[in-house]
Amino acid sequence: xxxxxxxxxxxxxxxxxxxxxxxxxxxxxxxxxxxxxxxxxxxxxxxxxxxxxxxxxxxxxxxxxxxxxxxxxxxxxxxxxxxxxxxxxxxxxxxxxxxxxxxxxxxxxxxxxxxxxxxxxxxxxxxxxxxxxxxxxxxxxxxxxxxxxxxxxxxxxxxxxxxxxxxxxxxxxxxxxxxxxxxxxxxxxxxxxxxxxxxxxxxxxxxxxxxxxxxxxxxxxxxxxxxxxxxxxxxxxxxxxxxxxxxxxxxxxxxxxxxxxxxxxxxxxxxxxxxxxxxxxxxxxxxxxxxxxxxxxxxxxxxxxxxxxxxxxxxxxxxxxxxxxxxxxxxxxxxxxxxxxxxxxxxxxxxxxxxxxxxxxxxx
Amino acid sequence: xxxxxxxxxxxxxxxxxxxxxxxxxxxxxxxxxxxxxxxxxxxxxxxxxxxxxxxxxxxxxxxxxxxxxxxxxxxxxxxxxxxxxxxxxxxxxxxxxxxxxxxxxxxxxxxxxxxxxxxxxxxxxxxxxxxxxxxxxxxxxxxxxxxxxxxxxxxxxxxxxxxxxxxxxxxxxxxxxxxxxxxxxxxxxxxxxxxxxxxxxxxxxxxxxxxxxxxxxxxxxxxxxxxxxxxxxxxxxxxxxxxxxxxxxxxxxxxxxxxxxxxxxxxxxxxxxxxxxxxxxxxxxxxxxxxxxxxxxxxxxxxxxxxxxxxxxxxxxxxxxxxxxxxxxxxxxxxxxxxxxxxxxxxxxxxxxxxxxxxxxxxx
Ligand SMILES: CC(C)[C@H](C(=O)O)[C@@H](O)C(=O)O
Ligand SMILES: CC(C)[C@H](C(=O)O)[C@@H](O)C(=O)O
Numbered sequence: 105x106x107x108x109x110x111x112x113x114x115x116x117x118x119x120x121x122x123x124x125x126x127x128x129x130x131x132x133x134x135x136x137x138x139x140x141x142x143x144x145x146x147x148x149x150x151x152x153x154x155x156x157x158x159x160x161x162x163x164x165x166x167x168x169x170x171x172x173x174x175x176x177x178x179x180x181x182x183x184x185x186x187x188x189x190x191x192x193x194x195x196x197x198x199x200x201x202x203x204x205x206x207x208x209x210x211x212x213x214x215x216x217x218x219x220x221x222x223x224x225x226x227x228x229x230x231x232x233x234x235x236x237x238x239x240x241x242x243x244x245x246x247x248x249x250x251x252x253x254x255x256x257x258x259x260x261x262x263x264x265x266x267x268x269x270x271x272x273x274x275x276x277x278x279x280x281x282x283x284x285x286x287x288x289x290x291x292x293x294x295x296x297x298x299x300x301x302x303x304x305x306x307x308x309x310x311x312x313x314x315x316x317x318x319x320x321x322x323x324x325x326x327x328x329x330x331x332x333x334x335x336x337x338x339x340x341x342x343x344x345x346x347x348x349x350x351x352x353x354x355x356x357x358x359x360x361x362x363x364x365x366x367x368x369x370x371x372x373x374x375x376x377x378x379x380x381x382x383x384x385x386x387x388x389x390x391x392x393x394x395x396x397x398x399x400x401x402x403x404x405x406x407x408x409x410x411x412x413x414x415x416x417x418x419x420x421x422x423x424x425x426x427x428x429x430x431x432x433x434x435x436x437x438x439x440x441x442x443x444x445x446x447x448x449x450x451x452x453x454x455x456x457x458x459x460x461x462x463x464x465x466x467x468x
Numbered sequence: 469x470x471x472x473x474x475x476x477x478x479x480x481x482x483x484x485x486x487x488x489x490x491x492x493x494x495x496x497x498x499x500x501x502x503x504x505x506x507x508x509x510x511x512x513x514x515x516x517x518x519x520x521x522x523x524x525x526x527x528x529x530x531x532x533x534x535x536x537x538x539x540x541x542x543x544x545x546x547x548x549x550x551x552x553x554x555x556x557x558x559x560x561x562x563x564x565x566x567x568x569x570x571x572x573x574x575x576x577x578x579x580x581x582x583x584x585x586x587x588x589x590x591x592x593x594x595x596x597x598x599x600x601x602x603x604x605x606x607x608x609x610x611x612x613x614x615x616x617x618x619x620x621x622x623x624x625x626x627x628x629x630x631x632x633x634x635x636x637x638x639x640x641x642x643x644x645x646x647x648x649x650x651x652x653x654x655x656x657x658x659x660x661x662x663x664x665x666x667x668x669x670x671x672x673x674x675x676x677x678x679x680x681x682x683x684x685x686x687x688x689x690x691x692x693x694x695x696x697x698x699x700x701x702x703x704x705x706x707x708x709x710x711x712x713x714x715x716x717x718x719x720x721x722x723x724x725x726x727x728x729x730x731x732x733x734x735x736x737x738x739x740x741x742x743x744x745x746x747x748x749x750x751x752x753x754x755x756x757x758x759x760x761x762x763x764x765x766x767x768x769x770x771x772x773x774x775x776x777x778x779x780x781x782x783x784x785x786x787x788x789x790x791x792x793x794x795x796x797x798x799x800x801x802x803x804x805x806x807x808x809x810x811x812x813x814x815x816x817x818x819x820x821x822x823x824x825x826x827x828x829x830x831x832x
Pocket of ligand 2: 298299329558561562717
C-alpha cells in the first residue's frame, strides 16, 4: 500500500514558521505511530507570485488535485497590497478552494480551558465553549458573476454577485447536519432572508433537506445580524451554525476571537469524496499571515498543528490519533507553555514557535 | 413660523408601547421648552399590511417625504413570516430608507456606565465605550439588481447584487469624516477589498475623498472580517467606522450587543438637506419589534427616547436639548430604574415601560 500524500503550502508571513513545527509532528507520527505520509511542499500566495508571477502556479494546482490532503499556512502581506486584484496572494487560496470544490469550511470555535481568561468576554460566557461553524466556501458573492469595476457615464461602479443554486445550498446543509449528529444534534442556519432573495432560497433549501433527510436534528433559523449579536451575547446557545461564504467569513472570525483562542483555531475545507473515498481537503489555521511578527520566532504554531489534527480526523480516519494530538496540545497549555500571543500584558517570558512545537512533540 | 413636523410610525410589536413614552417626552418639550412639534401618526410594517395589504401605504410614503423628521418604532413579527417577500413588514422600512434616500445610517455604540456590568464582555473592555458606526443604507446588496429566485434547468437559483457607485460611496464617506471631526477625528473604513471588487472601489473612493477633502482626519482600512474580530477584542480602538449596507448591518448589531446596552441604542438615518436646510431624516431604535414581550409593558423605551434625542440634535439643531434628554436618561439609570431587559438574573423588581417613561420626564 502506498502512503497517504500531503501537499504542504506554507505560504507567506508566519506560514513557513508554523508549518515547520507541523513537520515535526508529522515526522513523529511516521517514526512512532507508523503513520507515514508522502510529503511534498510548494508555494502559494505572495511567495508564489514573487517566483512565478501568479499566486498559484498551474503545476501546484494540479498537485493539490492529486494529493490526499493539502496543508496551508497563510497568505498575504503588505508587500503585495498594491498588486492587481487578479494576482493578489488571496487569489491563490481562493483558486484552491474553488477548483478543488471545497464547499464545506469547518471552523470550530472552541475555548481552551487554559485560555478562558484571555477572552475579552466574561469567563462564564466562554469557558467550555465548543461550537462548529460550517461556512459555504465555493460560491456566493466570492465567486458570482458579473463582477468588477466599470464606468457608467462619469462614474465608476463596483459590482459583485451573490448567487446560490439549490444544490450548492443542499450539500453544505448536509455537511452541517452530519456534523451535528456527531455533536449536540442542533443546527442553526443564518442568512438575511428578510432582505435577500438568495437568503430566502437558503432558508427554504436548508429546511427541505432537514425535513427530508435529517428530521432528527434540531433546526433553527436566524437572521445573520441577530446571529452576530447572539454570538457575542451567549455563544453557548449554538452547536453547529451553517451559513454562506460571506456571512461565514465574518461570523466565524468573530466567534474565533470571542473564544480568546484565535492563535489556536484550525479549519478544514472539505469537498466531495475522491475515488479512494477520502474527501478533497485543505486544512489551514484561522489566523492570517501576521506579517508584523513574521520571521521572529514569535508565532503560535498551535492552530496549524491542530489543522493537521483535523486532517488526521477528516481525511485519514484517524480519530484516535487526532484526539492524541489535541490532548498533547492541551497538556502543553496546562503545563504553562505560552507563545507571546497567549501572554497578555504580564511579564512572563514567552516560548518561541519552535519551543512550542518541541513541547507538543514531547507531550505526544 | 410654523412648528417643525414629526411623523410617528410606531409599527409592530413593542413599537407602539415604546413610542407612547416618546410622546410624553415630546409633550414635555412642547410644554416646558417651547419646542412644539406638529405630530402626526401612521402605520408601517405588519400593521400597515393588515389594514392596507401593503407594509407602507403610498399616502404614508408621501407624508414621510414632507415632514421634517420621521420617528419609527419597529417592524415585523412571526405573524408575518409567511407573507410574500414583496409585502413583508421589512419592505415598508426599506422603502422609506430608499425613497427618502437616507444614505447615512448613524449607529452609536455606547456603553452606559450604569450598565457596563451587563455586557458579555469584561468591564474594562467596554466601560466608557463610545463609537459611531456609519452604515451606508440605500444601496449595496439590499437594493441591487438583478435579484430574485428563478429556475435554471431543474434547479432554483437565488441571486442578489452588490452594486456601489462612486458617488454613493463618496457621500457616506463624507458623513463619516464630518462626524469624526466632531469626535475623535479617526475613521476606519471596512470592506472585503481582498475578495470583492466593490470593496476595492469602496476603499479607493474613501481614500480619494479623504485625501482631497479631509486630510486632517486619521483614516485606516480594515477587512470586514478582521473588523468583526477587532470589535470583539478591543472596540475602544475605534472612533468612527464607515462601511456598506450589509457589513454595517452585522457589525453595528454586534457592536450594539457588545455594549450590553442593546435596549438603549438609537439610530439616525440621514439623507440630503431639504429646502429648509434640514436633512431628510428617520430615527429608530436599533432593537427590533420583540414580539415575545409585546403588549406586556416590559419593553425598554430608552432606545426610542434616545432616537428622539438624535432627532433634536441632527434635524432640529437643538444639541443642548439633546444633551438634556440624554442626561435625563443617564440620571434615571444612575437612580436605579431598570426595565426587565436591564436586570439580568437577580431578583430585583423591574419598572414597566411607562414607569420608565415617566421617570425620564420627571428627570427632565
Ligand atoms: C484571505 C481571505 C481571502 C479569506 C476569506 O475571506 O475567505 C480569509 O479571510 C478566510 O476567512 O479564510
Ligand atoms: C429589519 C431589517 C430589514 C433591518 C436591516 O437589515 O437593515 C434591520 O436589521 C436593521 O439593521 O435596521
